Amino acid sequence: MPIRRLVLDVDMAVSEPSLPQLARAIEDVPGVQAVNVTVTEIDVETIGTDVTIEGDDLDPRAVQRAIEHTGAVVHSTDEVVAGTYTLERTPRKR
Amino acid sequence: MPIRRLVLDVDMAVSEPSLPQLARAIEDVPGVQAVNVTVTEIDVETIGTDVTIEGDDLDPRAVQRAIEHTGAVVHSTDEVVAGTYTLERTPRKR
Amino acid sequence: MPIRRLVLDVDMAVSEPSLPQLARAIEDVPGVQAVNVTVTEIDVETIGTDVTIEGDDLDPRAVQRAIEHTGAVVHSTDEVVAGTYTLERTPRKR
Amino acid sequence: MPIRRLVLDVDMAVSEPSLPQLARAIEDVPGVQAVNVTVTEIDVETIGTDVTIEGDDLDPRAVQRAIEHTGAVVHSTDEVVAGTYTLERTPRKR
Amino acid sequence: MPIRRLVLDVDMAVSEPSLPQLARAIEDVPGVQAVNVTVTEIDVETIGTDVTIEGDDLDPRAVQRAIEHTGAVVHSTDEVVAGTYTLERTPRKR
Amino acid sequence: MPIRRLVLDVDMAVSEPSLPQLARAIEDVPGVQAVNVTVTEIDVETIGTDVTIEGDDLDPRAVQRAIEHTGAVVHSTDEVVAGTYTLERTPRKR
Amino acid sequence: MPIRRLVLDVDMAVSEPSLPQLARAIEDVPGVQAVNVTVTEIDVETIGTDVTIEGDDLDPRAVQRAIEHTGAVVHSTDEVVAGTYTLERTPRKR
Numbered sequence: 001m002p003i004r005r006l007v008l009d010v011d012m013a014v015s016e017p018s019l020p021q022l023a024r025a026i027e028d029v030p031g032v033q034a035v036n037v038t039v040t041e042i043d044v045e046t047i048g049t050d051v052t053i054e055g056d057d058l059d060p061r062a063v064q065r066a067i068e069h070t071g072a073v074v075h076s077t078d079e080v081v082a083g084t085y086t087l088e089r090t091p092r093k094r
Numbered sequence: 095m096p097i098r099r100l101v102l103d104v105d106m107a108v109s110e111p112s113l114p115q116l117a118r119a120i121e122d123v124p125g126v127q128a129v130n131v132t133v134t135e136i137d138v139e140t141i142g143t144d145v146t147i148e149g150d151d152l153d154p155r156a157v158q159r160a161i162e163h164t165g166a167v168v169h170s171t172d173e174v175v176a177g178t179y180t181l182e183r184t185p186r187k188r
Numbered sequence: 189m190p191i192r193r194l195v196l197d198v199d200m201a202v203s204e205p206s207l208p209q210l211a212r213a214i215e216d217v218p219g220v221q222a223v224n225v226t227v228t229e230i231d232v233e234t235i236g237t238d239v240t241i242e243g244d245d246l247d248p249r250a251v252q253r254a255i256e257h258t259g260a261v262v263h264s265t266d267e268v269v270a271g272t273y274t275l276e277r278t279p280r281k282r
Numbered sequence: 283m284p285i286r287r288l289v290l291d292v293d294m295a296v297s298e299p300s301l302p303q304l305a306r307a308i309e310d311v312p313g314v315q316a317v318n319v320t321v322t323e324i325d326v327e328t329i330g331t332d333v334t335i336e337g338d339d340l341d342p343r344a345v346q347r348a349i350e351h352t353g354a355v356v357h358s359t360d361e362v363v364a365g366t367y368t369l370e371r372t373p374r375k376r
Numbered sequence: 377m378p379i380r381r382l383v384l385d386v387d388m389a390v391s392e393p394s395l396p397q398l399a400r401a402i403e404d405v406p407g408v409q410a411v412n413v414t415v416t417e418i419d420v421e422t423i424g425t426d427v428t429i430e431g432d433d434l435d436p437r438a439v440q441r442a443i444e445h446t447g448a449v450v451h452s453t454d455e456v457v458a459g460t461y462t463l464e465r466t467p468r469k470r
Numbered sequence: 471m472p473i474r475r476l477v478l479d480v481d482m483a484v485s486e487p488s489l490p491q492l493a494r495a496i497e498d499v500p501g502v503q504a505v506n507v508t509v510t511e512i513d514v515e516t517i518g519t520d521v522t523i524e525g526d527d528l529d530p531r532a533v534q535r536a537i538e539h540t541g542a543v544v545h546s547t548d549e550v551v552a553g554t555y556t557l558e559r560t561p562r563k564r
Numbered sequence: 565m566p567i568r569r570l571v572l573d574v575d576m577a578v579s580e581p582s583l584p585q586l587a588r589a590i591e592d593v594p595g596v597q598a599v600n601v602t603v604t605e606i607d608v609e610t611i612g613t614d615v616t617i618e619g620d621d622l623d624p625r626a627v628q629r630a631i632e633h634t635g636a637v638v639h640s641t642d643e644v645v646a647g648t649y650t651l652e653r654t655p656r657k658r
Contacts, residue, residue, distance in 0.1 A: 034177025222365025
């Protein structure tokens with residue numbers, strides 16, 4: 001069953017890439033259908049983002065290579081969804 | 095794949111442009127289908143806004159030029175969505 | 189592309205106009221399809237309201253003139269939506 | 283264009299009218315289609331309520347007279363919606 | 377126009393009735409279509425509940441008699457909805 | 471009219487039953503269509519859970535016997551829904 | 565009636581498995597249709613996750629074996645849903 005969603009914690013320099021450049025680089029990875037890049041923190045020299053990626057069959061390594069090729073850095077993978085449909089997390093209640 | 099949504103942090107002088115003028119200047123950019131300008135802060139001389147723009151194929155540079163042509167200032171790009179559909183951000187849970 | 193929604197910060201005297209009078213005055217402006225007047229503050233002599241107005245092609249100046257003709261005061265425009273559909277704001281995440 | 287919704291701040295004595303009596307008195311006003319009476323405060327002698335009224339063409343004065351005829355008191359009108367559809371308030375973001 | 381919903385603040389002894397007994401007693405009242413009994417407080421000897429009742433034409437007095445016949449006590453009526461449809465409350469914004 | 475939903479506060483030993491065993495024991499009760507067992511507290515020796523059970527015609531006593539047969543303990547019944555449809559609680563606003 | 569959802573509290577070393585490896589190992593268990601692995605905590609050496617698994621007929625032991633085979637550890641089962649449909653928890657109101 002394919003990987004359908006990846007959520008990544010990505011940092012980049014304020015200078016480059018621009019957010020549209022990052023989004024386009026991710027889109028060019030085979031299997032990617034849509035990408036959302038949201039800024040969560042702006043520091044003096046770096047920008048912190050949440051990157052959400054969906055597709056029918058995502059390749060996590062190819063996505064990571066494409067991001068790092070732009071000069072941005074993947075700090076961590078925060079969510080992976082796989083299967084025949086996109087399953088949301090059921091949060092713990094305790 | 096096209097850019098479908100841009101969220102921008104835009105400041106302007108209290109005197110001009112008016113919010114309707116800003117909205118209309120953005121609408122005139124090719125590819126723009128809808129724009130929402132929301133005031134988030136009113137200071138003595140400046141107004142801070144969240145500008146959300148959607149379209150089938152947005153040109154981030156043309157949007158920025160149109161905004162700055164009105165006298166307003168783009169402080170930062172806060173969200174970019176690209177792909178075959180408009181993907182919402184999945185927020186980090188840690 | 190037309191203006192589809194205006195959100196205004198409107199104050200009025202406790203004595204007049206009444207909220208129904210204000211709503212009807214706004215409705216009479218050409219292009220207005222619906223109006224919501226919600227009280228957010230009641231002081232000794234004045235009432236503060238959020239006025240939401242939707243239509244297919246709103247004229248912000250005509251709306252302002254109609255409101256001020258009733259004796260109420262437009263303090264600020266807080267949101268403008270324009271385009272081929274009514275776009276909600278995507279709030280900033282930082 | 284007709285008035286479609288009224289939200290009123292209504293107080294009554296603990297003794298009378300009962301909530302069903304108040305609801306029925308409002309329903310009997312021409313143009314009223316539905317009414318919700320919700321208790322927001324119970325004091326020693328008085329009950330405070332939010333009264334929401336919807337209809338195709340509400341008459342604010344007739345509604346007020348009907349409420350006061352039961353012995354209850356209208357403190358203020360808190361929301362008026364008018365137009366070709368029932369428009370919800372867009373809250374201010376600053 | 378009929379009463380469509382009643383919300384009651386009902387207390388009962390820990391010993392009896394049981395919640396299913398209370399629910400069934402309310403259901404047996406003519407006009408009742410559905411009932412939700414939710415515990416909001418458990419003390420040493422009493423249980424506090426929110427009782428929500430819906431139907432096409434509720435009789436508030438018959439409902440109260442049925443509840444008190446089980447040994448439970450109606451402290452107050454907290455919401456009444458009447459009309460051609462079930463209208464939710466629009467909460468006050470000030 | 472049948473009982474359609476029961477919400478129970480159920481405790482069990484850390485050792486047994488397992489959550490799947492408890493869920494299956496409840497499912498085997500005639501009339502049960504679906505069950506959700508959610509852990510709300512983990513102590514050294516006991517696990518606290520919210521158990522939600524739905525069906526077309528639930529028998530509260532048979533459900534309780536099935537739960538206690540597994541070695542778990544029903545502390546209280548927290549919600550009962552009965553009638554021709556599953557009615558959610560309307561919470562008190564005061 | 566089958567088990568339709570499992571929510572597990574799973575820890576793993578920062579080094580391995582990767583989140584995609586964990587998701588794929590769970591997917592390979594017969595009966596699994598979709599899996600969501602969400603990181604809830606990152607420490608120096610370990611990563612804490614909420615793992616949500618849905619399927620038509622889940623085998624809790626086979627899922628646990630598959631997870632532990634990757635080197636990750638199942639700390640607890642936090643939710644089990646079984647029956648003819650996927651029932652959400654109704655939270656306690658007291």
